Amino acid sequence: MKVLVINAGSSSLKYQLIDMTNESVLAKGNCERIGTDGAFIGFKTPDGGKVERKTEMKNHTQAFEAVKDALLDAEYGAISDLSEVTAIGHRIVQGGSYYDHSVLIDDEVLERIKELSPLAPLHNPAHIQGIDACTEVFGKDVPQVAVFDTAFHQTMPEKAYMYAIPYEYYEKYAVRKYGFHGTSHRYVSAKMAELMGKPIEELKIITCHIGNGSSITAVKNGKVIDTTMGLTPLGGFMMGTRSGSLDPSVVTFVGEKEGMSLSEVSDMLNKKSGLLGVSGVSSDDRDVTAAEQQGNARAKLAHDMLYYQIAQYVGSYYVAMGGCDAIVFTAGLGENQPVLREKVCEYLECLGVKLDKDANNNTIHGRQGTLTTADSKIRVELIATDEEMVIARDTKALVEG
Numbered sequence: 001m002k003v004l005v006i007n008a009g010s011s012s013l014k015y016q017l018i019d020m021t022n023e024s025v026l027a028k029g030n031c032e033r034i035g036t037d038g039a040f041i042g043f044k045t046p047d048g049g050k051v052e053r054k055t056e057m058k059n060h061t062q063a064f065e066a067v068k069d070a071l072l073d074a075e076y077g078a079i080s081d082l083s084e085v086t087a088i089g090h091r092i093v094q095g096g097s098y099y100d101h102s103v104l105i106d107d108e109v110l111e112r113i114k115e116l117s118p119l120a121p122l123h124n125p126a127h128i129q130g131i132d133a134c135t136e137v138f139g140k141d142v143p144q145v146a147v148f149d150t151a152f153h154q155t156m157p158e159k160a161y162m163y164a165i166p167y168e169y170y171e172k173y174a175v176r177k178y179g180f181h182g183t184s185h186r187y188v189s190a191k192m193a194e195l196m197g198k199p200i201e202e203l204k205i206i207t208c209h210i211g212n213g214s215s216i217t218a219v220k221n222g223k224v225i226d227t228t229m230g231l232t233p234l235g236g237f238m239m240g241t242r243s244g245s246l247d248p249s250v251v252t253f254v255g256e257k258e259g260m261s262l263s264e265v266s267d268m269l270n271k272k273s274g275l276l277g278v279s280g281v282s283s284d285d286r287d288v289t290a291a292e293q294q295g296n297a298r299a300k301l302a303h304d305m306l307y308y309q310i311a312q313y314v315g316s317y318y319v320a321m322g323g324c325d326a327i328v329f330t331a332g333l334g335e336n337q338p339v340l341r342e343k344v345c346e347y348l349e350c351l352g353v354k355l356d357k358d359a360n361n362n363t364i365h366g367r368q369g370t371l372t373t374a375d376s377k378i379r380v381e382l383i384a385t386d387e388e389m390v391i392a393r394d395t396k397a398l399v400e401g
Contacts (some may be wrong), residue, residue, distance in 0.1 A: 002026065004082055005388040006064070007091040007133070008126045010201075011035060011212055011240070011283070015061040015244050016388040017071060017078050017085070020396045023389065027078035029070055031063040033284070041066045045076045060126040064133040088134050088144045090327040090388060091183060093123035093233060095148030097174045102151065103396040105131060105144040113146065117230045119178070122270060129307055145395040152182030155223040163231075169210030177235070179227035181209045181331075183387040188328045191383050193222075195289035196326065196360050205319040206314055208344075209385065210334035211242035212283065216310065218317035226320055228313055237309035238302075240283035244309065272291075278302040285333055307340060311347030318351055324378050327353070329371075330385040341371060345380060352377025 002023065007014040013031040017309045018024070029043025038055035044050055057063045071077055079085070088303040090105070094116045103109055110131060117124040134144060153161075161177040162170065185207045192207075193200035200222040207217045215236055217227040228236030230245070238244040259260045276283040281291045291299035327348075329341050338361045346357040354376035361381040363369040366384040 001016075001086045001396055001399070002079075004085045004088045004391040005091075005389055005391045005395070006067075006088065006130050007391070008063075009132055009211070009213060013060055013067065013126075013130070014388065015067045016392070018386065018388070018392045018394060021393075027071055027387075031057055031065065031066055032125040034058075034060060034063050035205045037343070039063075041070060043070045043076070046078075050313075051076060058073050059129060061129045061133050063132055068137060069307065078101050082138060083137060085142065087395050087399045088138065088142060088145060089129060089391040090127055090134075091149065091391055092127050092146045092211065093180055094120035094178065095146070095150045096178065097176075099146075099148045100151050100154040101392075102145055102147040102399055105146050109146055112298045115213055120180075121231065121232070121266070135157040143202065143395075145391075145398050147391045147394050149182045150178045152186040153179030153217070153224045153227050156226060156371050159228040175231060177227070179215065179217065179224065180229045181213070181215045182224075184209045184385040184392050185215075185219065185227070187226070187390050188330045188383045189217075189219040190383075192326050192328050192381055195383075196379070196382065203325045204323055205326045205328065206274050206317050206321075206324055207328045207330065208310065208314065208334055209331045210245060210310065210329065210337075211331035212244070212285075214239045214331070214333070215309075216313045216317065218321050220321045226317060237307055237313060238274045238278070239278050240285070241271045241274050243277070245267045256300060274301045275306070278305060289337075289339075303340075303343075307343040308347070310340075310344050314344070314348060324351070326379045326381060329380070329382050335366065335382060335384055338364060341380075341382070345371070348378070353380060 002016050003020055005016045012033050015029055015108055016025055017027040021067055027327055029041060031041045033039045034057045040052055040054045042052040055066050071079055098112050098117045113124055114128055144165055148155050189205045189209050191202060192205050205219045208217050213233055215227055215229045218225050234242050236244050251265050279288045279299040281288050283298055288299045288302055292303060333340055341360055345353050355371060355372040358375050359369060360371045363382045368383055369380055371380045
């Protein structure tokens with residue numbers, strides 16, 4: 001069985017073609033900076049090299065067309081015909097209260113994903129485009145599976161997922177914290193337990209998925225007890241374009257002062273805030289880092305805020321779990337920004353974290369490694385996340401089951 005995994009982020013689209021007979025990756029690549037003039041697709045060649053092609057990708061539908069072309073490429077492609085793809089697995093950000101597990105996609109599931117789009121405005125619409133494009137290219141006979149980011153977080157207790165607003169809004173509209181990046185948190189927490197040689201049911205792990213979209217999760221005894229993102233992916237700490245959690249009065253105050261509608265305020269908080277809003281440079285951390293190195297004070301401020309907020313949440317989850325055995329960094333920034341990890345760990349020295357600076361600086365670009373010294377009270381690890389493998393395994397299980 002060959003499973004094509006589609007993992008669409010707010011400004012990116014990762015894909016992998018996986019042979020599930022031995023879980024080998026036949027092809028992989030990433031469409032980046034979707035929606036900008038600098039959009040491009042990068043993919044690995046059979047000999048281990050990498051090809052980058054600048055191409056127009058105004059939306060995720062065009063990105064998927066670029067993926068299809070890469071898979072069938074006469075020189076570098078992994079397949080000769082689309083019929084070689086047995087099934088397709090999709091990462092879906094918001095499953096609401098409907099799903100606590102992965103499901104085969106049918107018309108009802110697709111309608112529910114559409115229905116939940118207001119709760120994930122940067123993601124669910126992109127997932128719908130991907131699913132529709134897959135159906136058009138592969139036909140309705142090729143099964144597609146939805147793997148929900150929210151599913152892993154369904155073990156949160158009421159005290160963690162409820163908001164202190166009139167209870168009737170939970171009853172009428174299911175307004176509560178859902179959490180996201182669950183597939184990533186699920187993978188790296190299980191991998192961390194494996195590396196420590198202990199059952200996950202005996203461990204307290206804090207997983208930090210830091211990318212253009214970011215979240216932190218407290219996993220106690222194998223179950224999520226809290227996570228930073230909330231009703232939508234806007235909650236938590238600041239991200240590429242998202243503000244993260246803030247005083248709700250900011251919404252009404254700024255809206256009134258600027259004469260903005262609710263949708264305009266939502267657009268500002270989701271697409272014009274975070275690293276972009278504070279730095280005034282870009283939502284891409286590589287650009288913000290370059291600006292900081294050139295002496296841009298606002299770029300430095302954006303980073304200082306980000307490091308501080310990450311440390312705040314890690315510290316709060318240490319208290320919530322009554323301790324911590326391990327902290328995991330993963331995703332784009334978590335895996336490739338040693339300075340971010342160092343600055344966060346400086347805040348955590350009070351908890352007994354002792355960073356090995358050489359190990360931290362040398363562990364990047366998908367490498368896995370321990371970032372702390374042998375006498376650190378909490379082990380800090382970099383684990384390259386593999387959401388695609390989790391999605392592929394769930395897809396295989398559902399299609400065969």
